[in-house]
Amino acid sequence: MTTSSSGTIVKARGISKTFSGVKVLNKVDFDISGGEVHALIGENGAGKSTLVKIISGVYLPSEGAITVDGEESRFRDPHSARETGIALIHQEPLTFQDLNVTENLYLGHTRGGGKLRINWADLHKKTDTLLESLEVGMRSRDPVRGMSIADQQMIEIASALSQNARVIIMDEPTAALSQGEVKTLFAMIRRLKEQGKAIVFIGHRLEEILEISDRITVLRDGNLVGECPGDATPDTLVHMMINRSINELIVKETAEIGEVMLETRGLSYPGKYENISIKVRRGEIVGMAGLVGAGRSEVASAIFGTQPALSGEVFIKGKKVNVKSPIQVMRRGVAMVSEDRARTGLITAFSIKFNMTFAILGSIAGKLGFIKNKKENELVDTYAKNLNVRMRASDQAVRELSGGNQQKVVIAKWLLTESDILILDEPTRGIDVGAKMEVYRLINELAKQGKAILMVSSELPEILQLSDRVYVMCDGHITAEFTRGELDGNKIMAAASMVRHRSAV
Ligand SMILES: Nc1ncnc2c1ncn2[C@@H]1O[C@H](COP(=O)(O)OP(=O)(O)O)[C@@H](O)[C@H]1O
Ligand SMILES: [Mg+2]
Structure with missing residues (x-):
C-alpha cells in the first residue's frame, strides 16, 4: 500500500487517562488523516481537551498507544510532538504582546540554534511569504499588542505551519470569535485542508461542526460513543452526545x-x-x-x-x-442577554462573583453602601449551582472558564437583576447541550414566576x-x-x- 498526504497520519489506540484516581478517558480510539477536518464533540467534561492534549504531548496517557506514520510515538512534551508535525492551537492564544508577528512566530524555534545569528530580515521575508500564502491581512512587523483574539489565533496557526506542522489541532477555536471571524477561520481551515493538512476541530456549536467537518467523533463521559460523517443530522449528534433527542x-x-x-x-x-x-x-x-x-x-x-x-x-x-x-x-x-455575550457581557479579567453581581450592586448594598458580602455570596452560589457553572470558586477569574460556562455567568448576571x-x-447559542437544558429549565421557571x-x-x-x-x-x-x-x-x-x-x- 502506498501512503499519501491524505492517508492516516496519527492513530491513537485504547487511550485512557486517570487524574488522581478518576478515569476521565476510557480506551478511546481516534484517527487523524491528511486533507480532512475531523471534529471532536461532546459535552463539557467529556474528555475532548484531555484527548488532544495526550495526542499533542501535553499529557502522557495512562494506557494506550499513539502511532505517527505507523511508528509508535511516546511524546515527552509538546515540543517532541511538534517535531513530528503535531501542533495544538490554544483557545486563548499564547502570544507575546510586546513582540511583533515574526518574533512571535520564530521565538519557539530560534533558540535551539544557539550559535547561529538570527537573520531577522530573512525571517521577516519568510513570514510575509507565509502570511500571504495564508491570505491573512497582517504583516511580519505588525505588533501583536492590540490584535484581536482571531488574529492572534492566526499567528499561532502560522507559527505551527512555519514549523512544518501537518496536524493542526484546534480546541474550541471559535468560542471567543464573532461570526465574521469564524468565517475567516473557516476559510483558512479549508485552505489548509486543500494543502493536505489534517485538522482536528473541537467545538460546541453544531451548525459550525456540520459546516466544517468531514468526520465527527463523539465522546461522552470519557467514552468513545462513535463516529459519523460530516453530513449527519443535528439530532443524531445530540443523541450521541447526551443519549436523548x-x-x-x-x-x-x-x-x-x-x-x-x-x-x-x-x-x-x-x-x-x-x-x-x-x-x-x-x-x-x-x-x-x-x-x-x-x-x-x-x-x-x-x-x-x-x-x-x-x-x-x-x-x-x-x-x-x-x-x-x-x-x-x-x-x-428590563434585562437583556445579548447574542454576543463573550464580547459585551463580561469583564473576563474579573471574578465570577464580580461579573454576576455588578449589575445589582445597588440592591444588595447595605444602608451605609457596604456590599453585604454574605448575601452576595449566597446569591452567587445559588445561581452558579442552578446553572451548573463549572468553576473552582466564585472568586476565580471568568477568563479561566470554558466558553459555555462564561455564557452561563452572563445569564446568571441578568437573572440576578430580578427584572420583570x-x-x-x-440564549443558548454556543453552549453545550447540557447547559442548554439548564437554560430551558430556567426560562420556564422565570415564566412561572x-x-x-x-x-x-x-x-x-x-x-x-x-x-x-x-x-x-x-x-x-x-x-x-x-x-x-x-x-x-x-x-x-x-x-x-x-x-x-x-x-x-
Ligand atoms: N489536569 C487535570 N487534573 C484533574 N482533572 C482534570 C484535569 N484536566 C481535566 N480534568 C477532568 O477531566 C474531565 C475531562 O475534562 P476535559 O478533557 O477538559 O473535558 P472537555 O474538554 O471535553 O470539556 C473533567 O472531569 C475534568 O474536570
Ligand atoms: Mg475542553
Whole structure:
C-alpha cells in the first residue's frame, strides 16, 4: 500500500487517562488523516481537551498507544510532538504582546540554534511569504499588542505551519470569535485542508461542526460513543452526545399569563426593520423566529436601548418610554442577554462573583453602601449551582472558564437583576447541550414566576417547544404571528423565508 498526504497520519489506540484516581478517558480510539477536518464533540467534561492534549504531548496517557506514520510515538512534551508535525492551537492564544508577528512566530524555534545569528530580515521575508500564502491581512512587523483574539489565533496557526506542522489541532477555536471571524477561520481551515493538512476541530456549536467537518467523533463521559460523517443530522449528534433527542430536552411548563408588560407600536429603522408591533405579557414566552439577518436582534436592541429605533413607540408596563439608553430601560425592569455575550457581557479579567453581581450592586448594598458580602455570596452560589457553572470558586477569574460556562455567568448576571421583563437574544447559542437544558429549565421557571420573556432564537426546536406565541420576522418585517396551538415548523420556515417585495408597495 502506498501512503499519501491524505492517508492516516496519527492513530491513537485504547487511550485512557486517570487524574488522581478518576478515569476521565476510557480506551478511546481516534484517527487523524491528511486533507480532512475531523471534529471532536461532546459535552463539557467529556474528555475532548484531555484527548488532544495526550495526542499533542501535553499529557502522557495512562494506557494506550499513539502511532505517527505507523511508528509508535511516546511524546515527552509538546515540543517532541511538534517535531513530528503535531501542533495544538490554544483557545486563548499564547502570544507575546510586546513582540511583533515574526518574533512571535520564530521565538519557539530560534533558540535551539544557539550559535547561529538570527537573520531577522530573512525571517521577516519568510513570514510575509507565509502570511500571504495564508491570505491573512497582517504583516511580519505588525505588533501583536492590540490584535484581536482571531488574529492572534492566526499567528499561532502560522507559527505551527512555519514549523512544518501537518496536524493542526484546534480546541474550541471559535468560542471567543464573532461570526465574521469564524468565517475567516473557516476559510483558512479549508485552505489548509486543500494543502493536505489534517485538522482536528473541537467545538460546541453544531451548525459550525456540520459546516466544517468531514468526520465527527463523539465522546461522552470519557467514552468513545462513535463516529459519523460530516453530513449527519443535528439530532443524531445530540443523541450521541447526551443519549436523548432535542425535543425530549425541552419541556414546556404552563405559566399563568397576565397583563401586557412590554409593547411596541410601529417601531421602524429604515433599512433594518419596519413597523414592528409586538406584545409580551406577564408569564408569557414570546418567540421571535426568523433567519439570521432578519432584523430580530436589531429590534431587541431597539427595545433595550442599545440602538433605539428611529420611529415608533415602546411601552413598558403600560407606560410609554422614550427609549434612549439601556440604563434607562434597565431601571424600568428590563434585562437583556445579548447574542454576543463573550464580547459585551463580561469583564473576563474579573471574578465570577464580580461579573454576576455588578449589575445589582445597588440592591444588595447595605444602608451605609457596604456590599453585604454574605448575601452576595449566597446569591452567587445559588445561581452558579442552578446553572451548573463549572468553576473552582466564585472568586476565580471568568477568563479561566470554558466558553459555555462564561455564557452561563452572563445569564446568571441578568437573572440576578430580578427584572420583570427579559429579552433573550439567542440564549443558548454556543453552549453545550447540557447547559442548554439548564437554560430551558430556567426560562420556564422565570415564566412561572411571572416574568415576561421575549426570546429571539434561530433554533426552531427551541421556538416550537417553549413559546406561548411566536412572531416571525423576514427581511425587517413581521410576516406572521402564531399562537401555541397553531405552531408548525413548516409554517414558521415559510414565513421566515418570504421573498423581498413589501417595500416596493
Ligand atoms: N489536569 C487535570 N487534573 C484533574 N482533572 C482534570 C484535569 N484536566 C481535566 N480534568 C477532568 O477531566 C474531565 C475531562 O475534562 P476535559 O478533557 O477538559 O473535558 P472537555 O474538554 O471535553 O470539556 C473533567 O472531569 C475534568 O474536570
Ligand atoms: Mg475542553
